[in-house]
Amino acid sequence: MHYLSTLSLIAIASFTKLVYCGVSTEDNVCMVPVEKEEIQLERYIQSVPYKTTVLCPDISKGFKCSMTKYGEKIAYRNVPKIVTIYVKQCCDGYTNASNDKCIPVCNPSCENGNCTAPNHCTCEPGYAGPSCAITCLKGFWGSSCRAKCECLHEASCDPISGICFCPPGYHGKHCEKPCNDKTWGPNCRFRCLCGNNSTCNPIDGSCKCSPGFSGSLCLEECVEVRVIPQVSMDPTVYTIVNVKMVRIATKKMVVVCVLLDFQLVIIPNFFGLFESFVNNTGRFCENKCQKGYYGINCTSKCFCYNENECDQITGECHCIGFTGKHCEQPCPKGTFGKEFVHLIALDQIARTNALAIQCHPTIGSCSCRAGYTGAGCNSLCPTSYYGENCENKCDCNLNTGSQCDPVTGQCICAAGYQGIRCDDKCPEGLFGKHCESKCNCKNGASCDHRYGVCNCTVGWRGPQCNLPCWxxxxxxxxxxxxxxxxxxxxxxxxxxxxxxxxxxxxxxxxxxxxxxxxxxxxxxxxxxxx
Structure with missing residues (x-):
């Protein structure tokens, strides 16, 4: 039994082909053993026949018989021999480039980076993953997305440079500084338009008017009624033509009101001095004209388009974001505000890269095309969102490294996945983008569904598992x-x-x-x- 085991072991030793690993001699170049057949002169012992006589019982031959015997001599012959020679070739994981240099091979290839070692990609800033196909997640940037954004107030950063995109109300390198009282919006890029020492909201630029002023930009002066004690006198009626403001000082307490016939009516038994504009109504001219009306007793209707207001005395339109007698024409492209005197650099940027639909005619903010956001419309929607104003949430499995199209919301599957939500792995034998690549693994090896890397069975190695172990x-x-x-x-x-x-x-x-x-x-x- 032991003897059979020994023979079996000898058979394994005799027929198992063992392969040596190449020895690296220079940059990525190995000395690899190659078997080659050569004709060599071989020395051997040759059997040589010769004639001789021996004693034998044959009396007819005189008891001597002829016989052929064999001797030996040294001889030489040509025989084929398998010899091993060493040749230079690129080491495993490298290939010969056009300049006769051995460069590394990455499988799959690097999409947004360089192959710097076998199956190792060095990604460009803004990308990560084995093949540099994954854009940085929110909060990370740089090569292989290793750097963490240092932005405050939930601000995002540029995946390539790490520059912070500050939210409305903040600016600074890390978005650590609030806007001053004259700026607002993302990165505090917009100039406040609030007049008369009013307060500007740093988030949306809306105005909080100072006492005595009103309107979207606090440009309209409020009408005040003041009563001042005086000495009384008998009531009198006066008539004034083209009255715009009346101020009557009497010795007796009176109230003055302007009527449609431009009469000043002194109302007796009311104590105090009264002053008023003609754009008031009421028994004592105490009511300001309602929005959309102007003139004496506020009986005339404003004729202004696009929600603009008119002067409550003259009826002249105060246009913001529009122009024309009745505010019927939008501001010229690239301008906004009152009488379109304000130029906006962000709108010029957005128009240059064609990512903005238009500049808001009133406050100057950019209306971005679907898929973009930011003050200048130069940032893609955050991860998981898409569409106009980035308001729609994507329905993609982002845990697989897949992405969502910021414009349409369509799922862009990462290598190795497919399906509407990118939930499904590639079928057995397929890998890569859209599962379109066919695995090329030998000797029963399985194939990674993402990058096609072969998982070799025991005893095999190499990118395709076609080489026996060293x-x-x-x-x-x-x-x-x-x-x-x-x-x-x-x-x-x-x-x-x-x-x-x-x-x-x-x-x-x-x-x-x-x-x-x-x-x-x-x-x-x-x-x-x-």
Missing amino acids: AGYAGAGCKLCNCKNNAGCDPLTGECICRAGWTGKSCEMPCDKVRPPLMCPKNMDVGDVL
């Missing part, structure tokens, strides 16, 4: 065998194949110390195949 390596991943004394090993199981004179699990024991001797193989030598 000599002295075995098993899954071609791990180093634990064999002593220059022993070989089975590339599948890792079992040590001892040279003559050695035995043991790791070939660590010399045969002369083995009892009984039959346990030690005597005629096995793997030196010829190593």
